Amino acid sequence: MQISGAQMVIEALIAENVDTIFGYPGGAIMNVYDEIYKQNSFKHILARHEQAAVHAAEGYAKASGKVGVAMITSGPGFTNAVTGLADAYMDSVPMVVISGQVPMSLIGTDAFQEIDAVGISRSCTKHNYLVTDAADLPRILKEAFYIARTGRPGPVHVDIPKDVTAQIATFDYSKPVELETYKPNINGNLRQIKKAMEAIAEAKRPLFYLGGGIINSNAGEEIRKLVQMTGIPAVETLMARGTLRFDDPLLISMLGMHGSYAANMAMSETDLVIGLGARFDDRVTGKLSEFAKNAKVIHVDIDPASISKLVNADFPIVGDLKNVATSMIEIAKTTIDKERYTPWLDTIANFNKLHPLSYKEDTVELKPQWIIQRVGELLGDDANISTDVGQHQMWTAQFYPFSRPRQWITSGGLGTMGFGFPAAMGVKVADPSRVSINFTGDGSILMNVQELMTTVEYKLPVINIILNNNYLGMVRQWQTLFYNKRHSSTDLSIQPDFVKLAEAFGGIGYRVGTKEEFDAALKDAVEKNVVAFIDVKVHRLENVMPMVPAGGSLFNMMLEYKEK
């Protein structure tokens, strides 16, 4: 088939079964947009900022497990999208981002809207391409999708000069991807898995350390089974929330900087860490030399570079978790005696009793944690939960009753304020039958607030619950704790009227000061099924606790902060 480069992009997207892309047009990508106009195989959603388009593609990818697609123009279109690429890179989100570039003949001349896009994206993508000949496009696009979704997933950026989108060449998408230099190892060495299982059978205080890789590999079911049949307790990273049901008796909670006391103590006391798709991030380990000090480490990860990067693995296993977990289950059937760990479970129960995750209700002001729990009670499994970044994010991770993988969508590695709203929009596209909630802060929401327009236009009823503390709360908390209450540039007392703001775009706004008002607002927003802002005035100085100060040891948690 002889077609133009622009048409090839469309054909490739169709061949990849893409149903929705998010984007923003401009000069260099116009040929492709012209072809988008002419087709009706997939939907294009016009975000109102390129960063938001990419976050929406991320939300879509995280909720569906499919590759998210975003399309942008050269120069400022591309630079606006970089934060999204970096975010996806840090959180291993499968994504293909296609950008326009100035024509080949102008590259290197400081042409209008020219920027070295692949030069910029190199360090924040899994791979990238500058296409110099339309004849290469089918191969490159096919490789891009393949690389994005296989191995450790990640964003792939394809930069296409305008003249290449006009160039006519042969389109053949049937050739299988042949990448001699890229062959992710998915099976896991069985001998090594057996050794690891022996270590588990011999351990007294083993602990599952569950990470985002489980979500990536769709191994939720296998992991639930493995945990249940071994009777070994588990902690989850921020990215793994939802792997185990919130009410699973073996789930301790999240660990790390804002992990629960019991989770962090369990990690400090364990004699065998069973790391599954988790990357020993500094927010999780605290001071490395004190982390799980007396434990041996099993580490299963598809990315060899994750293994023994920060914590030495005694049992390194490179492979896809779904496969490895399946082998582990097989072996566990005959080797693991559940009873063995009962004393360990008692110890953990005691940790839990000593300092459960909790907060103090206030008679006058709403507590943010209550709001989150309440949404959990009212919507539970019927909602997908996105967040922005800050205190509200940590409280949501701590207090929402997650019941399944991919219910929880957050920016963990990059911690990108402004992620939540567009991501929740992408989630709604991927899973329209569920309510899409975005827990956000009065700071974060303003970082992509223009998406009110997109969500209203495309009828994507995201409910944004603004836990409004009139502060850049998380930074304010650090200032309170570590900077002697010098609240430098974190006071957000000057605010927009969030209700009117939502209304100005055609959404609906609620101002909430009591529990009753909150229930009524949420109920109304869900029923009306429209884009909503619920502006909840919460206690201004609430802190996220427990907290392991940065660089401190996991077992040295601040459990509460008393105003002096």
Next chain:
Amino acid sequence: MEEAARRVISVIVINEASVLSRITDLFSGRGYNITSLTVAPIPESRYSRLTIVTSGSVRVMEQITKQLHKLIPVLKVIEHADLVEKEMALVKFPISENLSDISTLCSAYNGNIVNVSEEVIIAMVADEPKRVDYFLSAVKRFHPKEIVRSGAVALER
């Protein structure tokens, strides 16, 4: 902390646009050292071979190797243990220096005089990097005007 030792690695990559920047970006982005780097196409193939002299602890070296492997166009990473390593240097001397003395010194280091013009003498040596160091200190007394080193190339024995 473990000592950072000098190490030599060879990287075989697909010879395509921007592959070199992928590698150097990886080193600078992750804070690894490059002492020297040489690169040239492997004859009659679609590959190039890079020889990188770097330094780091065992753990850092392991990360470097793994991170290099993660780059899509990287075919092979060889961490040399038992290797033959050579480096080349060119040195320019004023014509007023003693040609035969320089020539004798060069031959002791597998080198020779490669060019003599009206104004300068150019000598070349190719030897192990350590020996090139020695050579370069030995020639100081001939007042070299300019020195250029190639960076090392290596083959596993």
